[in-house]
Amino acid sequence: MNYDLVVIGGGAAGISGAISAYDAGLKNILIIDREDNMGGVLNELIESGYGYMENGLTGVEVAENLKKEILKRDIDVKLNTLVLDVYKDKTIKIVSGTEGVKEINAKSIIFATGAREKPRGQLNISYSSSAGIMSVASSRKLIVNDGYLPGKEVIIYGLDVNSIYLSKMLVIEGAKNITIVEPSKESKNKSNYLDDILGYENIKILYNTKITQIIQNGRIVGVKIKDNNSNEKILDCDSLILSVGLDSSKRLFKKFRRNRAENGLFVVGNAEKIRYDLEFIVSQGKEAGIMAKDYIASLN
Numbered sequence: 106m107n108y109d110l111v112v113i114g115g116g117a118a119g120i121s122g123a124i125s126a127y128d129a130g131l132k133n134i135l136i137i138d139r140e141d142n143m144g145g146v147l148n149e150l151i152e153s154g155y156g157y158m159e160n161g162l163t164g165v166e167v168a169e170n171l172k173k174e175i176l177k178r179d180i181d182v183k184l185n186t187l188v189l190d191v192y193k194d195k196t197i198k199i200v201s202g203t204e205g206v207k208e209i210n211a212k213s214i215i216f217a218t219g220a221r222e223k224p225r226g227q228l229n230i231s232y233s234s235s236a237g238i239m240s241v242a243s244s245r246k247l248i249v250n251d252g253y254l255p256g257k258e259v260i261i262y263g264l265d266v267n268s269i270y271l272s273k274m275l276v277i278e279g280a281k282n283i284t285i286v287e288p289s290k291e292s293k294n295k296s297n298y299l300d301d302i303l304g305y306e307n308i309k310i311l312y313n314t315k316i317t318q319i320i321q322n323g324r325i326v327g328v329k330i331k332d333n334n335s336n337e338k339i340l341d342c343d344s345l346i347l348s349v350g351l352d353s354s355k356r357l358f359k360k361f362r363r364n365r366a367e368n369g370l371f372v373v374g375n376a377e378k379i380r381y382d383l384e385f386i387v388s389q390g391k392e393a394g395i396m397a398k399d400y401i402a403s404l405n
């Protein structure tokens with residue numbers, strides 16, 4: 106299969122890039138996404154506000170609007186499809202349950218591969234496998250996709266934009282008490298994200314505090330914490346959510362380190378840098394779509 110432009114990743118940046126390129130004149134475009142639904146992380150954001158949103162819409166609504174724009178255009182989409190590799194000649198090796206392994210040829214590629222959570226080991230907590238311990242992303246999916254609440258008495262380890270958003274979501278969905286344990290002295294968030302949860306009496310933040318031990322009996326029942334004065338105590342909980350932060354997903358394009366744009370390769374969205382600004386991410390995707398169109402025009 107041959108395409109002028111292949112967009113790897115169907116989140117906000119990737120969809121915006123495909124739409125922009127199409128509207129600029131490219132008509133042979135493919136979007137590839139490993140999930141069964143386009144929209145990326147927007148599909149997990151059911152509250153309005155935060156940098157993901159615009160005009161008071163939830164992330165889900167923003168994603169639906171973007172998908173409607175794709176349907177208005179003759180843009181091919183492959184869902185549930187994993188990109189195995191991208192070669193220097195822009196051959197893309199993919200695999201799916203319906204088509205098996207295939208190769209696609211592209212003149213230009215937009216990498217909108219998003220981000221993945223960092224390994225849990227970076228938190229330096231020693232524990233064996235136990236029910237009730239999960240990541241922020243897993244918790245969001247459990248709530249949004251499956252309709253389950255991770256717990257009623259929840260401890261979140263790590264304070265960042267993602268854990269702040271999740272803590273509010275947990276309270277709205279029925280959790281009784283949320284304790285955010287943060288090892289540093291102050292919040293790393295210099296925006297108004299933190300202010301949004303300060304009015305919730307059942308959300309508490311413990312600064313200068315580390316989790317030193319997980320207490321479990323097949324399922325987590327509590328954690329031992331220590332503050333910077335070496336004071337220790339045990340907090341009861343029925344779930345522990347780890348906010349380990351995000352890393353850009355660079356596996357497919359890290360081999361292309363030089364002259365990407367000159368070779369028709371573009372990296373956008375969280376794949377390029379972790380951001381919580383939907384307007385910037387969409388703008389970056391649109392710009393990449395125009396640049397891809399201009400690159401392909403230069404080949405003729």
